[in-house]
Amino acid sequence: MECAIDAIATLGYARTSLAKIAKLAKLSPGSISYHFGSKDELIQAVVSEVAKLATEMMEPAIVAQPTATDALRVYLETNLEFMGRHRKPLLALVEIITHARGGTDTPGPYTAQHELALKDIERVLAWGQGTGEFREFDLRSMAIAIRGAVDAVPAQLLRNPDFDLELLARELTTLFTIATRRQP
Amino acid sequence: MECAIDAIATLGYARTSLAKIAKLAKLSPGSISYHFGSKDELIQAVVSEVAKLATEMMEPAIVAQPTATDALRVYLETNLEFMGRHRKPLLALVEIITHARGGTDTPGPYTAQHELALKDIERVLAWGQGTGEFREFDLRSMAIAIRGAVDAVPAQLLRNPDFDLELLARELTTLFTIATRRQP
DNA sequence: CGACTTTCTGATGGCACGTTCAGGATTTTA
């Protein structure tokens, strides 16, 4: 799985084959099929692992915040911090999620996950509107903007490895703090 | 090319083959190679066509605005309007851009295009900061947030065809108007 | 030490892909 992450993050999803992963792991191609059954199961295993790692790192810090404004700030901070700390796993995850498409009919296996991420944000936003911290706005639209900003980061990271994540984290928190708060 | 757009938008980039496109166009596979030389050239032709269509539709309206605030608003409006009007071409374009990766070394053919898009936004933002309409913020960070929000839309559109683009356009313009303006 | 399970190998089959090509069909030109 480590080598699979490495391969996907380096080569991209499309160019990653079991043979390439096997070479990285110094194994024969058949050996991977033996352990994981199929390529899809290997991919699924990688997704589960990284997603678990991410939520374990982020969720506790977020729900511990006293106000919605703080929760939103910590949401952005922990997300970007995770990207800095676990670059390769994250890039692999993004590669997989953006490239995996269900058949013509099936809705695709990871769209549900994205929907869940939006719902998480909406919950924080609804909280802030409930307490009066936030102004009135459409929950879904604001959630899309927030998640969109976060999802844009991996591409930047891929292009420029020296990208300043801390600066972006500060800017995004002030940006969305201003954009969500009740106006004076 | 029309059928190529249709195929990519419907099936996704990975599942689109020359054979599938040929079937849609009621042609034989060889015929496509005859006209375009290679698959890459066909893809390139699609990208050029759609990109030209997009810039022709959006750029004049944006540069005609008197203030940076207006320009930013129109930037968001025209972008989302284009997505509503030309859904399939846009989805195809996004599929291609996000899925095309250069070799391990080459930087990828379309990353430059994305960088250009960010630079365009930064120019508007710098204008607004120069005139004093906008507060001080990091240009790149704000541009990433804006572009990220716009780029998140196609995925939504794919998931929910009845998505309310006009509502989103209104919400995003107020969001970023508030986020960029000089504070009272 | 010998039997059993677990792990691995490397060749194999079947498949889809992009591309090529000789030749037939169609349209344009003279």
Add this chain to the structure above:
DNA sequence: TAAAATCCTGAACGTGCCATCAGAAAGTCG
């Protein structure tokens, strides 16, 4: 209408892919 240019076909080739499998290798246990 005859010749020439253009367009198209459908089969063929080479490649890379995932999955399979008989058997070798390594580890485990009575």
